[in-house]
Amino acid sequence: MNINFTPGQRITNRDEDFIINDAVENNGKWILKVEGISELVKSKRYIFDTNIDTTIRVLDPKKTQLVADVDYGYRKTKLFVENQIRNSSIYSKQITVAQKAAFNLAEYQLEPTLKAFELPRPRILIADGVGLGKTVEVGIFLSEMIKRGKGKRIMVLALKSILAQFQQEIWNRFAIPLVRLDSEGISKIKSELPANKNPFDYYDKTIVSIDTLKNNAKFQHYIEKTRWDIIVIDECHTVSNSNSLRGSLAQLLSTKCESLVLTSATPHNGKKQNFANLINMIEPLAIKDEQQYSQEDILPYYVRRFKNDIDDENVRSNFQERKIVSIHAELTDAENAFLEMQQKIKFTALAGLNDEDVTEDLFGRKSKHKTKRDLLFAIGLFKSYVSSPEAALSSIQNRIKKLEDITDREDVVEQNLATLENLEQQLLTIIDLRQDAKYTAFRNELIRLKWNGRKKDFRIVVFAERIETLKALRRKLQEDFDLDDKVIADFHGSLTDMEQQRIIEDFGKEDSDYRVLLTSDAGAQGVNLHYYCNHMFNYDIPWSLITLEQRNGRIDRYGQTKTPFIHYMIATSDLEGLKDDLHIVNKLKEKEETVYESLGDAASVYKLYEASAEEDLVTKALASNNADLLEHSSNDEMDDDLFDALFDDATPKLKIDNPIATDVSLFQNDKAYYQALIEQLKTDQYLKNDEAQFEGNILEVKQTKELNRILFDLPSEAKPAKMGDVYQLSLDKDDVQKSITDARKKKGEWAKFQVLYELHPVVRYLMTQLEASVDKDVALVMKLDRLPTDTAFFLIQGIVANNLGQSILSDFFVVPMNIQGGLKGKPFAFNDFMEQYHLKEDLYTLEIPTEDIEQLQEILPDTIDFAHQLHMDQEQQKLQFEMEKKLAVYEEKLKNWHQSKQQQMELEFADKSITGFVKKRMQDKEYEIETILNNSSQYFKDLTSLNGNPYLKVVAVFYNK
Template sequence: MTTTTQDTRTAIAPGSVVVVRDEEWLVRATEHTTDGTLVHVQGLGELVRDTSASFYEKLDNVVPLEPAHARVVADASPQYRTARLWLESTIRKSSVPLGDDSLTVATRGLADALSYQQSAVRKALDPENLRPRILLADAVGLGKTLEIGMILSELVRRGRGERILVVTPRHVLEQMQHELWTRFALPFVRLDTPGIQRVRQKLPATRNPFTYYKRAIVSIDTLKSDKYVASLRKQRWDAVVIDESHNLSNAATLNNRLARLLARNTEALILASATPHNGRAESFAELLALLDPSAVPADGTLHRDEVQRLVVRRHRHSPEVAHAVGADWAERQQPNNVLVPATPAEDAVALELEQTWLWPDSGTSPYSGQNSSLFPWTLAKAFLSSPAALQGSIDGRLGRLGHDEQAEAERRALERLTALNRETLDARSAKYDRLVAHLEEIGVARNSETRAVVFAERLETLRWLHQALPNDLGLPTEAVEVMHGGLADDVQQGIVESFKQEHSPIRVLVSGDVASEGVNLHSQCHELVHYDIPWSLIRIEQRNGRIDRYGQKHPPRITALLLNPSNDRFAGDVRVLAKLIDKEDEAHTALGDVASLMGRYDVKGEEDEIRAVLAGDKQLDDAVRQVEEVAAGDDLAALFTQLFDAPAQSAAEAEPPTGHTEDGGTGLYEDDVEYLEDALREAFIDPTAPPERGGVGWRRDAAFGTVELTPPRDLVQRLEVLPQSYLTDRKVTEKLLLATTTARGSDRLAAALRDDSDSTWPDAHYLSPLHPVLDWAADRALATLGRNEVFAVRGTVDAPTILLSGTLTNRRGHVVAASWLTAHFPATDDASFALITPHDSMPDALHTFGWDAVRSNPGPVDDVATLQRFVAPAVHEAEKHLRTVFDAAERDTADRVERWSRRLQHWDAEADALIQRSEIKRRRTSVEHERELVEAMAPDQQLVRPLLVVVPDTEGSAR
């Protein structure tokens, strides 16, 4: 085996130190490419301390330092601070092994500890899958963004998240960036319109922007353009997240082209969608094939086991979710459907629509274009929205009419309709008056905190409401805001972020369906109004999910306003639309999925079905299935219902990972704050002094759970990817304020929605384990030792003892297994005999020589030169021991790789008979790429490093 050769001691593996261009670097990861081994490193020397770099072995002389030749140096610092810091930083920089499926950092951010979310993270990390690939298909409101953040956090801690790309719709770019930073301390650059402009100012036109930023959030509309595709082809990612991934399933679209490109170029792939399939097995198979091309047989059939392996699906009333959310997700109230009697003027328009356009007395409508059955219903739908919307549809059609006889007849009919509609524009609208009354009834007023979201489909309706509501509600103009897809992405994001803030002047948000997907509007609002009812259950569910989601403290109320003409036939249509609201509510409770009721799985398809119902071509019960029928069926919808409504596996806390205590530490420090403070005291003579006097203005307020410091330039550089508005408004680069407890962090996060600033970003950011300030402190601490040195310290041992770490890595540079050992030399005059003791964890190893408590340092260890002779034997004996220990891990990984290889071979055999089909040729390319990745998962390198040389402490210095 490769891991048993003598050469492995000098192999380049994560955690080893290499010398390149006469500077020392810590190896973060290695990658075998077609151009040779690529080594990703972090600088240790003074000149490169804050530098990340990558070197090809073929181009640079990458010299690994031989651990057995490490030079012993004495630590003279108070309480062995330098050695403790170096050891702690080394552990923090060491990746958690791939096979460890426990949660190391995901539960230590500002996300509530919800068992159903944790089970999704564990599923994504399941080592049986070799690569993290998952579709998060939880229903609206369950917190898929938090699940994404938790998964990414764990990938980072495992050394699998250095380069991450997150792809979202435009209007949720800032929301995603905000969640990943404020809850998980993962800084991403946001490449919205202003962000891309800044990149263009910084980089030459020929520079690949995706090599400049390691972690980026960008919209799918931006990324799918040809301008970026060429750059993406040359870029490899550790993880890619694609939100709203139901838009990827059509193989003929640019979205799908982008997804296939990213899927090939990333190791981890996370897809997220509350509506993950369109009812067609082949489209859903396309999504599964993005995750794992071998999961879908060559003939395209779906297997329940493969779906279960790759997909997570729960809804509000799934047992696992209902048990976890408790009072943090108030149950919605019964739908409030309000029938509004039409005014005489509106009745006249309705009658004209009925007799001339929908069910004409002459037998045919005056429409002169093609698809004459559609345009009359376009007019009807616009009428049910608002007089302004109807006039917009009329004017648009008039502008397109020709001048032949049939067009002139249609023009006369439209002009008659215009004359009738003008009276509704000049008079009061019954539905509008009822909206004003409803908003007043729920408490929307000048001096009230009550807010409401009002959804409408038509842009003319939105503008009309935006203009009229402030005056009729007695509100200032800024109290009513409008949002629609025609606004720039940064404007849309600004409106959403403002609505979340308590001090925001916005009391009524009038929005089109651009805000119906992905946007969180529940923090200050639990009232939603459908000013017009979409002819789609999917759209209704998406709208309702903006306020009916986890974290909603007040029972959300959904109100639908329905204009009710007096003529029976049109009134019957309105009652059909009212039933859609009730059907959505029923499916929300029983299925958590409304798309399966109509079986069309997209908004347009559902609108076509409802149009057929309204036209009398189909009964509503034929268009919309019963909940029971869906659950008992044998289609894709039934598969989802039956498979994912069952109680999930318990998400009880797993055993802590090797080398970590249950709170995620090593035992050397009580918490992250103590570690950070010690690092600052080591790096600066007096960290409490201001920067001009050589400090960082360090202040700690334990009572309030905060610390602050003035970030040095090399720390500021790590924060510059965050929004400039945030850095400026909160003065982050002048004074970095950190919350040191989850309670304080949550309080400051909530306070950002209440204070009088214009930012939803907190003034004190939570110091979670992955925070850049801790990574910065670790890099500084690792630079304290010289080239290939190891500290000598005292401890509760009776003879020289050496602490060592061992890792087993694969060709992709991932840590497959890790171990902690001590080498004890009972006969000090015989350095050839060492007793090797393995330890279950780092805290266990520290306990054996009394370093689980802070120890005083009476001075540097004497005669360190005599200790040098123990280092090489300790390393060699540890290597021998680990060959046996790692053999089991190697066999386990090899077995998993072999099982995966057999999957690929089986797929290949089935594909041979269908190779002439173009999609099979495309998918075979993906399978071949998968095979290369699988082969690279096999372990091939072992590294043993000495960490401390411990000699007997005759004075007993622990305290």
């Protein structure tokens, strides 16, 4: 007989009992990941191979031993049944558990998960606009997949600056523990694990920077040998180029997991191929031709919404209307003199160029290369100066230094030592004599706002592109406002991951000494800067609307409690030529304001979808002195409306009447269940009296050596400070959210309260303890006088799994039997039985004679046969029919995809001589196509093929006589 192993089953091996956490087919046999529940192996984890462990036994339901429940109110039976329901791997397209987590529920946040459930494999790209809460949407997905038994092993890839922020958010709101593999975490692993131990096997749930994986050869080796249930790639636009190291690593990881979540507010750079790479990671068969595909091809695989698309007033109230403050700085005479020289270089270069050189070939080498170098040098000098004189000085001095190694100099300004030294001298004079108008205006604005950098003053974030600008700002602010080092934080990409995380964590705490964060655009993505800050200065204006939107989104985002003030430092001058250049740069500010007020997405303005491409556009506008280039869409290469629809419009709302499933429970509410659970474990001596108790809505569970050992992979910040202290789990999500807010008051603190629901690791531990309190092969019996006389109702759990070992049907139903033998009615849903006989109400323990148990035991085999014949076999047949229909549709999709790929191959190589390099390319492409085809075909066959007979388990018996 083909044994049907599925997660949630209880098995016996080597005279000990285990619960299966994961089951993977292996050449006709099974690899089982299990957790011990009998005394000797309790809470320990093991991996069994049925090829080696041939004595593994699944409970035969006909041999179940029936035992009378003598507890008051049949508490143990109710708890055991409740545990089976809460632990079962459900198969539902509704939200079933995430609504209990600690966030303000809004339907738009549920859509990514609900949409993913419509796919064969739950995979999705979350492309919501800046500040809409993508991390919460990821948490919803993770919690729902864990509930379904498909989220045991998780890896999150995120920017190194936000590893701690992401880890903390997912723990505080969803009680999902991620082990942080930053440089400190990796050092800890090296000290704790043997050198040959794969950390991804030891830790089920991890968060790591993709650059750490990319740059660590040993980690890449581990990845090759590991599979995950879920991989999350945050800021996925960084991996869209499959030819880059990041991109190729992401492509590999997409084949190493069942579910995949990609997130980015800017998921595209305007290149069809790159976006196709992201979609193909989600579903390799989605796109037949990477250069010719429609929105219809990709719509099932992504969601995209902007603030303007959210009509929930509760959500809108968590955004504040921003205020724009423009601070004009009239350049000094010395600055005008310097920039007049810069303009002279620019216009001299332009005189030697024609329109085509500037508008079509500015960055190329087709003609007048030296003249174009002078033009680009002049524009680069302008860009550095409008950041700061110090940034321009650094650029000039670096060029002078490079000239020392050049003996054969070209006739270009950037290699003219006399010109460079003249420019250097002018800059030194401006800096030494404090003739920098923009800084003066910045300082005066701070004075006007009564900001002195003291503890009582509000915090400010200052963005600037150049490191030299940030250094100069630090020095000048310290001099002018008498500031200590501890008041100013410097944030940029060259900091280590630990330094970046420490600064972001510190700046977001109420007790932080920081009053000002000076940051490069490394701080423009992902980081939360809005908790105690609502003033941001764009000290310079980036030449990209995408970057500008990301900057502003650091304080103008969901959860901001005050009006966000976005300050722009704007240089002004009446100098001929310079006035026009400053106007062009300042137009970017105006465009971003327009986007904010109407369109909702900065990338939709120029349709270039990449910051560097937008910077090139601004450079062309400055080179040609043509502000009109910034007035309309600039991507003329797009010949269809795919990207307009993809980025300008929100994805259609899902039409789901009841997105959240109704709970099935024997208890009036969650508190009643958890109170009963704690009392039962104390009664059975699995808990000591002082190890767990309720205080109002708070469950306090003492940290013991055993609990600490079992929860070894919890973040240290999430655990009680010392042995004997308590975990505090709350049923009130408002309490938890307040606790999250309170934790921001003190550096190093995480939320004091955590959400009390069935996914919390402490709750999982308690539920496993209860499971262990009922002996193997045992079902408890209740006698209820509210039931019909001489009738027994056998509660059966039926599980159907596919060839991947996934539970795709978990059904709780009752089989009504005459106590003397024979079927009394058709099997029906346990929920209906529970409602019909009011099992949620108080139950009274009745005496259960031994002869009653014997009678029930006699009719048990027939009951199991009826359960098979009249219910589970029929349910399996219906499910098989549905699966066969899905398989037929998928096979047709496979066929069409394969045909399309073959046609593309024929066209691509039709006019080429098939020799050498071309032959190798052709073979590689054929191999890639066949690999995707075979893997997809086999996966879907396993997904839709039911594995053996349904597994039946007798959960409890209810009778009256």
